[in-house]
Amino acid sequence: MFATYLVVTLLASAANGLAATANFIGHHYPKSQADKLSVPRSWMRPLGALLAAGALGLLAGFAVPVLGMLAAAGLVLYFLGALCAHLRVHDYQLGPWAVFFCLPVAALAVNLARHDPGWPGLA
Known part of the structure; x- marks a missing residue:
């Protein structure tokens, strides 16, 4: 595991x-992508900061598991927001989005499975 x-x-x-x-x-x-989704380019750095915080939080989860869980959950929410942005402009080319969405979902799932004693047989 x-x-x-x-x-x-x-x-x-x-x-x-x-x-x-x-x-x-x-x-x-x-x-x-920002231009296609009608997202102002001025948002690129703040969005990048959110991604960086999520990436660092996942790594911090090795030392403090709750940080990893929160970081993964935050990234899931980030990419759900990205999905809304894609759908808002009728952009249905969601292949790259799906990859980036599934990674934090998987990270959250394995983090919960590894650290949650309430899941029998997985702790």
């Missing part, structure tokens, strides 16, 4: 950390 927890959490953290970096440096992809 620990190996799954480790791999999923590191993968989710790395993906969101790279997305945050792309927002911070002004990479073309987040800019084009």
Whole structure:
């Protein structure tokens, strides 16, 4: 169980950390997505900060499990907001969104399975 927890959490953290970096440096992809979704480019750095906080929170969850759970839950909410932005402008190309959404969902699931003694056989 620990190996799954480790791999999923590191993968989710790395993906969101790279997305945050792309927002911070002004990479073309987040800019084009912002334009397509009618999100002001001035929001790129604050959105990147949220992604970076989530990525760091997932890593902090190795030391303090509740931080990892909260970070994963926060990223799930972040990507639900992104889904709303896509649907608002009738953009149904949701492949990249689905990958980024499923990673924190999986991280939250394995974190809960690893640390919640209420789940029989999983603690």
